[in-house]
Amino acid sequence: MARPRNPIGSHGVIKIDEVAPGKYRARTRYRFSDGKSRQVERFRTTGPKALNALKVALTTIEADRGGELKPSTSLRELGQRFLVSKRELGRSEGTLETYSYAVDVHIVKRIGDLSISEAKPDRLQKFLTTIERENGPGAAKNCRSALSGMMGIAVRNGAIAHNPVRELERISHRGKKGSSAIPLAQLPEFLEKVRQDPYLIEKDTVELIEFMLATGWRVAEVCALDAGSIDFALGTATVEAINVRVKGAGIVRQEFPKSEKSGRSTPLPAATLELLKRRHARLGEFTSLLFPTPLMRPRDPSNTQREIRDRRELLGYPQLSTHSFRKTAATILDRAGLPASEIADYLGHENPSMTQDVYLNTIKSETKAAQVMGEQLQGLI
Numbered sequence: 120m121a122r123p124r125n126p127i128g129s130h131g132v133i134k135i136d137e138v139a140p141g142k143y144r145a146r147t148r149y150r151f152s153d154g155k156s157r158q159v160e161r162f163r164t165t166g167p168k169a170l171n172a173l174k175v176a177l178t179t180i181e182a183d184r185g186g187e188l189k190p191s192t193s194l195r196e197l198g199q200r201f202l203v204s205k206r207e208l209g210r211s212e213g214t215l216e217t218y219s220y221a222v223d224v225h226i227v228k229r230i231g232d233l234s235i236s237e238a239k240p241d242r243l244q245k246f247l248t249t250i251e252r253e254n255g256p257g258a259a260k261n262c263r264s265a266l267s268g269m270m271g272i273a274v275r276n277g278a279i280a281h282n283p284v285r286e287l288e289r290i291s292h293r294g295k296k297g298s299s300a301i302p303l304a305q306l307p308e309f310l311e312k313v314r315q316d317p318y319l320i321e322k323d324t325v326e327l328i329e330f331m332l333a334t335g336w337r338v339a340e341v342c343a344l345d346a347g348s349i350d351f352a353l354g355t356a357t358v359e360a361i362n363v364r365v366k367g368a369g370i371v372r373q374e375f376p377k378s379e380k381s382g383r384s385t386p387l388p389a390a391t392l393e394l395l396k397r398r399h400a401r402l403g404e405f406t407s408l409l410f411p412t413p414l415m416r417p418r419d420p421s422n423t424q425r426e427i428r429d430r431r432e433l434l435g436y437p438q439l440s441t442h443s444f445r446k447t448a449a450t451i452l453d454r455a456g457l458p459a460s461e462i463a464d465y466l467g468h469e470n471p472s473m474t475q476d477v478y479l480n481t482i483k484s485e486t487k488a489a490q491v492m493g494e495q496l497q498g499l500i
Contacts, residue, residue, distance in 0.1 A: 125150045127277070128189070130159070130177055135166045145169035149177060188278040190236035194269065197235060198222040201269040211373055213363035221265040225250055225258065235278045238270065240286040251290060259290045299438050300446035303454065306332075310499055312434050322426050326394055327410045328444060329500045333391040333492050335448030335466045338441040339363065340381070342418040343372050344409045346399050350384075354392045357384040358467060362420055370417040381467040388493030390500045448492070455491040462488070 125131055130149040138144045146160035159180060161172035178191065188197065205218055230238070230246050243266060251259035267284040274282050301309050310329070319325050331341055339361035348357045358376045365371045376382040387395070398409050405415040412418050424441050431439035445466065452462045465488040 195231035331444035
């Protein structure tokens with residue numbers, strides 16, 4: 120009967136021989152992650168030294184050969200392998216930036232020296248609780264997502280049996296009040312304040328706000344809007360890209376939208392189409408972007424969000440954000456009677472249930488989005 124093979128990651132009997140005066144060899148056969156057994160040996164001046172050297176070598180031999188992960192692999196190394204895997208999968212620059220920040224700034228600095236086998240649920244939960252308390256729920260969620268991906272790699276490579284992140288509590292935005300839609304009756308007054316605000320005029324943000332109210336586009340989508348994405352004959356604007364900030368490169372126009380559903384063509388109200396025509400005529404000599412910075416550079420979505428946050432108290436809307444315009448557009452369509460599926464298409468939501476749960480209170484009968492937006496915003500934009 121054949122002798123059973125050693126399990127992967129284990130070795131056989133170690134033999135020690137004196138191969139020459141004052142020269143000892145310790146050797147054994149080690150079964151690597153590819154299933155093959157190979158001889159491993161180390162030489163020293165005494166038998167015990169050779170034995171010790173071989174045992175040390177066997178604990179790191181897979182890593183030395185670029186092989187699979189081991190339980191002793193540190194989270195520091197695992198985090199870098201996770202980031203490499205995301206790049207190889209072609210994840211967007213914005214996603215890579217988010218994961219890199221979570222790994223390098225939070226995970227590596229606080230728990231990077233833990234080994235995979237030491238990353239128990241209680242330790243990871245304590246880490247995430249600290250991040251949530253000191254850096255906010257958003258940072259904690261990003262760290263949890265990165266840790267889940269990291270430990271998933273460890274499971275697939277046989278370093279651990281199951282993903283410990285599954286045992287952790289979910290992170291919620293406790294106590295955080297989200298942005299709200301602008302009451303429709305207050306829209307005329309709100310827009311008048313926006314158009315008279317010297318800071319928003321200086322930053323050329325007024326018409327961007329008007330466009331967002333009419334289309335419900337995300338701020339990153341508006342910042343990336345190019346004249347080539349406008350069909351002036353049909354009166355549509357297509358989401359083909361978003362602006363993201365990339366470390367070392369600044370603001371980059373990512374040539375694909377946030378999701379497959381986000382890549383939509385929006386029929387524009389007539390007044391909004393005229394707004395884009397005016398901007399293209401004024402800016403076309405300098406850039407094909409419709410909403411660049413005053414210096415004709417790609418606009419940073421985060422800076423745009425901050426510009427509006429900085430003025431919301433003066434405008435009289437303490438909870439105002441760029442997301443408020445998106446919610447306002449959804450409210451307009453809802454009040455006019457569009458079904459959730461059509462509103463979801465207009466907003467670029469993957470699932471109509473999200474439109475209902477997050478954006479709407481009631482759903483009524485069917486009508487057309489562009490016509491509704493034009494009628495409701497007539498005389499305002």
